[in-house]
Amino acid sequence: MSEEKIYLDIKDLEVVYSQAKKTVRAVNRVSLQLVKGKTLGLVGETGAGKTTIAKSILRILPNPQAKVLGGQIFLDGEDLFKKSEDAMYDVRGTKVAMVFQDPMTALNPLMTVGDQILEVLMLHNDYNNTEGLKKAGEMLETVGIPAERCSEYPHQFSGGMKQRVVIAMALACNPELLLADEPTTALDVTIQAQVLDLINELKKSYNTSMILITHDLGVVAETCDDVAVIYAGKIVESGSKEDVFDHTAHPYTLGLFGSLPSAAVGEKRLHPIGGMPPDPTNLPPGCAFWPRCPYATEECKEEIEFIKLAPGHFCRCIHSDKAHKALRRKE
């Protein structure tokens, strides 16, 4: 880990949303590291805080509802929170770019697709109009859309193509860091595969570092090098893909793997994780998972720190050994 360069370093990030007098603790002291050129999969349920983390990096959180209460984000050594808004304009879209979750709403319906790609190009480059449009067309070609379609409007594209446009827009300025927020959730399975392949290819050609936000473990398996599992705004397990998939430690992660439908003979029912996701305005004390955890004890109600299980593999659980034994017994 110390050999490779750490490109993104998030330390103790804390973000809250104020919503009609209630406070939603979206991100609770999250720490993450991303190595240059690698892909980190950020896994968690809806509402766990994943998108908030991504938006915090770009500092495009809705204001005034969202507030960063603490923490630091270092991008290539620079503290992003210390930058002025003007300086951030030179980060967004060019150093760091984001692919949004829902292609249906991510594009401005009144602007042509070409103009929207042109916008990001002109913001960070010195092209004139003709050059810019040409480059926009080239970007479309890269994602597999004929360049002539630059003058068409978003509603003239299907969902999968819209998502490709969004990807083209994000990669137009060769960002060093790509934040992909559930880029395939809104698409059907065959298109999903195409888009993932596309992202992987582009990532290789540009050597982009990437954070892939998803709740789909299959996607993680396909595309990610490292994994971080997030629950109720806290990272509960993080490590390389092999660590998390083969040596799963946290009961929540185990629950996620266990709930995957199995085509094995003899399987008659699904095994969801019992209980409901916690109310973000009223989180349980200590480990937020204890109400649903089959291994929980009284100590779980206290703050749990990261426990190092192996180099690079961390888990926020004091019962990971028990969980592991239970898993072994099953197999």
Added chain:
Amino acid sequence: MGRYIFNRLLWMILILITTAFVVFTLMYLVPGDPAKSLLGPDASYEVLQIKRHELGVDRPYIIQLADFLYKTFIRFDLGTSWKFGTPIVKDMAERLPRTLAIGVPAVVLSAILGTVLGIYAAINKGNWQDSTTMVLSMVLISIPDFWVALMFILLFSAKLGWLPAYGIGSVSHYILPIICLSLFGVAINARQGRSAMLETIRAEFVVTARAKGQRENVVVRKHMLPNALMPIITGVAGGLAMIVAGSPIMETVFSIPGIGQYMLVGINGHDAPIVRACVMFFALFTTIVILIMDLCYAFLDPRIKAQYSRRRR
């Protein structure tokens, strides 16, 4: 696109014909004998009959209706006033400019002022600008505009003597009516503008634009405003229709001899031709406004434009 306009025009004509039918029937049903009200209860039967024949009211309903429709739509002849004997078109031509002189500035004022206030409130959501605008518009919506007119007359005319209370004659005569007529519209447009803007502010593509590194004021200008424009146009068009509806009362309060007041003259005097003509005018005005509004939509929103050009293929 041309086909679309043609369809709408056809539709407009249908609406006007139906309105003509409805208004004619309604006025036909008004109780009372026009001849009697003109000549007095003591006139003899023969004199009344002659008058009735003169006015054309002794014919059967269908004939009268057909005659009215023919005259209005083919000959554009709006008839003669029963009471005054003057050709109505002439009277309307005289009165129209006054109604428009109040209505149009009122609409423009309320559209611009209201929308700007609404957008301003949306951008400053949660702050005092927002609450003040919302409270103000709530109050303005709830106060009857003709009472505000009376209060303004009381203040600016009776007490302060700055502006004339009634009639026409100089520019200053129009100031109060325009202001009073526009108040309600300002409030509606402010609320409309605010909610349209809020929806746009929360839109995902706005976040996308920011993520690209676009500066905030450009985001507002290039991304938010065009998308917020359409609901705003609806609001403006709606305001226009409301002002049309409000003119009878406002013109009464300020004693302005416009078309609204003309209609009331007709109603009070059981003068059917006048009422019919006024209603037809209002209907025409409203349908034209709606047509223009729809065309604006089609022009602004490529999705709608596509719907109509696709028909060609």
Added chain:
Amino acid sequence: MLNAKSENQPKSSLLGDFLGRLMKTAAAKIGVVLLVFIVLACFIGPLLSPYEKNSIELTNMFARPSAEHWFGCDALGRDILTRLLYGGRYSLILGLTTAAISSIVAILIGCSAGYFGGATETLIMRFMDVWSSLPAMLLAIMVSAVLGAGFFATVFALTVGGIAGGVRMTRGQILAERKKEYIEAAESINCSKLSIMFKHLLPNVVQPMIIIATMSIGATIMMAAGLSYIGLGIQPPTPEWGAMLADGRAYIRLYPHMITFPGIAIALTVLAVNLIGDGLRDVLDPKLRD
């Protein structure tokens, strides 16, 4: 071992939640308080007043507001406050009745249109388009002209004005719901058409209708006052607020109290109703924001 139960789930009882949220807005609270006050004043107030609504006392002609006559007297020496309170009954009942009748008629027509579809629907909707091409006030004026002044005539006239919008909304709602899958599901288990209409479609229509109806009460009260002002609607000696404004118009310079108070009464009532309507809409369906 602690049991995996959901201890952190928010509890919700539908009605309690609804009322709670309604009253949370300061605006709705004010509206409700104001309306309750007005209703009490108008229905109980006159019983407490020492004056009759029509007792003419020429010695008190145009009396300014004083300790005996809090809002002064009108041209015939009648106590304005008492007349205002009586008049309020008309306005409130007018508003409510009109809203109720328009809603019911609109739902009936809209449901028939949306439900039967085909030629019936097209016919009805085209007719509604024509109907709504004329502003409500204009329609009301014309119908009033035919029917003359009077309480029921006014209710009828105002209802005519208000129906078109309601029908459009109802039919739109029905169309949207009809496409939804639970209707298909109901049909697939052989639910009768009528029972689908009543058990599934109707309840979904009623809710937005309530909002629209409440929001229209204010407009109705204002239109009623407007009608009375120009000589239609409800006329003297009935103390309708608009008619009282008309009475006072001629004396605006000398006796402004005659027009000040009726106007304030209208404004406060409409304000109260609008505040409640806004609160209702925010709670039930924020998407209906204009």
